[in-house]
Amino acid sequence: MNRKYLVVAMALLLVIVMVALVYAYVTSNSNTFHGSLISPPKPAADFALTNQTRSTVHLSDFRGKYVLLFFGFTNCTEECPLTMGFLKQMHDRLGSQADMTQVMMITTDPTKDTPQVLGSFLSHFDPSFIGLTSSFNVLQNIWAEYGVTVLDNGETHTSYVYLIDPQGNLIATYPLLENADGITADLKYLLSGK
Amino acid sequence: MEQQHKSSALLLGLLVFGALAILTAVEFVFALTIKLWQFLVLIPLIKAGLVLYYYMHISRLFETDLDSDHESYAYKLLTNRIGLWLFLLSDAFIFGGLLLSRINLLGLTRPDLNQVLGLAVTSILLISSFFANRAEILMECGERKQFIMNIAVTIGLGILFLVGVVGVEWRLAPFGPADSIQGAVFYVMTGFHAFHVLTGVIFLAIVLRNGSRGLYSAEKHWAVEASVVYWHFVDVVWFFFYPALYLIGTLAK
Amino acid sequence: MRKAILLRMLLCLAIGILLAAGGSELAFRLQGNTSSRGPQTIELVIPAGTTVIVAQGESVLPASQNFVVGDTLLVHNQDSVTHTLGPLVIPSGSSASMKFDQAGNLDYTCSFQPSQYYGIDIQPALSLATRLEASLVAGIPLGIMLGVYSLVVFQLNPKRKPTNPD
């Protein structure tokens, strides 16, 4: 009885399995970055602002951590709570690695967002999150530095999350987040990397 | 000699079945792990090739006639084979059309179906194909008793497959034919295939009845061969429908 | 005999498809930079002093730009201030990029237009798959014709069947 083709078929199968394994290996290692990268990375403009516990905070204080910076205001009903929610999800998913990151929200509506207001707003999300505010003029410069266009009563055009690396460079930005997956994956990648 | 031939043929059938089973398993695992549709096209092709060559004996079509008398049984047998295969070719175009429609309509998404059940019915049909092959070999060796037993098993498994798809799957499916395009494609593909399985079962039942009344001999059993080849064809079609419906692509919203 | 015919047919099919593919690729290249082209990386430079001019209500850059699916838009910011374009933030002196993976006609908010909007028109690209399909659509019939007529011109063996429908 002729078993030639049977052998051929099994050999083919073997080849396919090999190819598949290689493919799986390759795809598992390749990582596509989800945020839009800034190249070359630019030093993020430093600032000195008041946090919810009324103590002054500099961006430079957080060298060695990945800082996720967000501009929003507590009265805002959609983007800001959503984004903070996603950042909270990311924070939880990162688990122990979370303390290598720091989430900050700089208000775009200083008149309403006093430290207490910010505090109570962020307490809905995570105690580690920092809410920052200051006088209008001080903030205006910072907004300009980060290219945030603030309309009256604090509404912004597009709400980005800025990713600042441990050296204090702005390396990437995220447009209005739709879920926490992309940003979590990116941070996991960065934290695992170096 | 006759015994020799029989045992080797049965062994070969078993080996081929083993290969088919492995291929199906690999296919299933790939679908769960590596979501590359290319593999899910390649593997059914290999399976189809094996069945075409070892179970359906496509090479018999190209045998040269020993008897040139147009009225002789041997000559008519080859004529009948060609006729049957042309019919299968023509039938293959329906299923090809269905597959192309599915690709056009669903692309790389698939309906949300019960994976376990899908694998189950697929294995049932595969096993039935194995028994059909045994039945044919045993008929060739003129062992009527065992032939009848194997045909009976084949029919049983065929009915089981019908129950699994039409009776269970059609109820479990989360959509009706009119609900979504996934539903439409799923019901028309399984429907057309189930219809062919049904005709196959009827064909086999007739062969079983006539066989048990001793109408077929080791020399003259064209009806047996025809029904079995048709049964294998239905199985081959399912080789392609199974990944197309259950495995390829991501779940459709 | 049957093998010989099969080989002849396959050979002719290959020739036909190759010829068609050649023609298709030639046409594709000749079409040049129309909407039916492959994906590329397209650079957009925001020149120095844009903000000042825009503040006066005049525009520096065109109001919109055309792309095909798969294009990457790379924005260089040579201005002194940070600019934004839709999902991108481009600090001064740096650059950011985005990839368009589906067709559509978008209006992105931006900081370098008086209107504050930048139009982005994305057409479906002419992918390699389409061109391959085209080569097959034209090539297979050509190959078949070459094949069957070759059976008349260069006969394999006049005694036997040249084209056997089974």
Place this chain on the structure above:
Amino acid sequence: MRKFFSLGLVRGLIWQILGTAIGIGLLTAIRQLLGLAAWKPEPAIVFGALLGALFFLYGVGVLNNWIRVAAGEEIQEHIDESRLGWRRYFGASLDHKVIGIQYLTLSLILMVVGGTFALIFRTELANTGMQFLTLMEYNTLMSLHGIVMIVGILIGVAAFMNYLVPMLIGARDMSFPRLNAFAFWLAVPAGIILLSSLILGGFDTGWTGYPPLSVRAPIGMQMFFLGISLAGFSTILGSLNIIVTIIRQRAPGMTPFRMPIFVWASIATSIISLTATQLIGLSFQMVMFQRLFGMGFFDPGKGGNPILFQHLFWFYSHPAVYVFVLPGLGLISEMLPVFARKPLFGYKWVAISSIAIALIGFLVWGHHMFASGMAEYLRVPFMYSTLLVAVPTGVKFFSWLGTLWRGKITYETPMLFLLAGIVVFLLGGLTGPPNATISTDLHLTDTYFIVGHFHDTMFGGYVFPFFAAIYYWFPKMTGRRLNEKLGKLHFWLMAPAFIVLSLVMMRVGMLGMRRRIADYDPALNFVIEHKIMTVAAFIIALGVLVFLINAFWCIRKGEVATGNLWNSRSPEWQVPSPMPIHNYETPFEVVGEPYDYGLPGSVYVKFKESE
């Protein structure tokens, strides 16, 4: 009276009525049991029609043998039915000649019906405004004219393939006589169901039945789909039989390059209808399901895609055009050398050209969709491959001219029709490239130019060769020849009138007359052209009438012709007409080339000495 009821056809019809009634009742009952609204016309009628067709097949008796085989009884091959006399033509016969003539009759009936439809709406079109038809009536007649003619042509093709192929290759009968009978008798209920759409509200989609329009059309649409599906299945089985017969039953010595051209054409045709037909069946069934079960294949609202239908539809319906013309062209090549008394020029090239046309024809369907949304870049290769079909067709023309060149041509009626066929098909062929070229097609799509082109190809490629073949083989069928004078009258009425008709069609098309519409704007001022077309149409009808009278008269009273009337080399003319029951008592062997007319001492077939 008992004789009358013993006719298979009559029994079949009675059974069909019975089956339809039972089907309707059964479905209603089932709906009752399922607790649905009991009376829903559409599914009931569809199911009824389907069951009716099956009952017809049982009633006419083509299933009996198979049922007996399934029951394990012995059945004998090759039954001699000569005792039945003329009555075997009205029942299930296994003789390929009888079946061929049955096909021929059915084809003629259908084409007369379809032609009548054409006359009706042609008269309506003779003037602007609606005279005596409602829009729906017009659309129905127009659509039915298209599809009935197409089915008629398919059946006519089957007629000649059935009648001639076994004779030409020296076979006793088809390989599968029972399948052959089944295929024919399936076409009868199919035709009845198709025509029944007239009384079930008709349908207004044209013969293409594109969704979404065909999803909204009245129930007549379903009869159209069902009828065509059944007819399609019949052609599939018929062509399967032809292929197997040609592969297996050839006389000794008949190598492929010694087969008559018509046999080559039959193979090519059969390859197409064996495979592609399944897809039109599928597309029609998908629309039926969409109507019956609300499956959204072609409904964008449910994620379906209407263009998909067009792809499935044209994948068959373009090659189908070659199914119609290839046998006709084969018939031309078959008869031309007989009347030119010269060898067929470039035999091998012609033979292969049939296959080439068939295979290439498979891959050019896209040119029907230039205007209906496909990837722009793909239109060019489709245009190219379409134009490629012109090559093998040109080869055939070249061969015909080469055959006629310096031939000792005699102008009997068949020859006249052959020449008309060549001229008209040339017109049809030359008007093809403008429709195949995108730039011009976008302008010509859906105008009367297409209609003119299409009718030219159909008449040149089918109708004229078909009539030529009838005049040529009528003696073989009946033992009497058709009257020459009436034949010539038929020709001189039909051919000029048709050429005028088609040319005017193209003219009004280019002037902006859209096809398939019931009315047109007098401001386009081609009312006079429409009047001309209507008159021409009636003259053609008159010609056909003359032919029918001629045929009916000559079957009984025609001049007796039992010998080799046309002095042909082909085997069937070497034996007396009408053909004996099992064709050749003494088998023959092929020893020479088929078309070596006028070459001294050349032989094609040699009959074995019967001892």
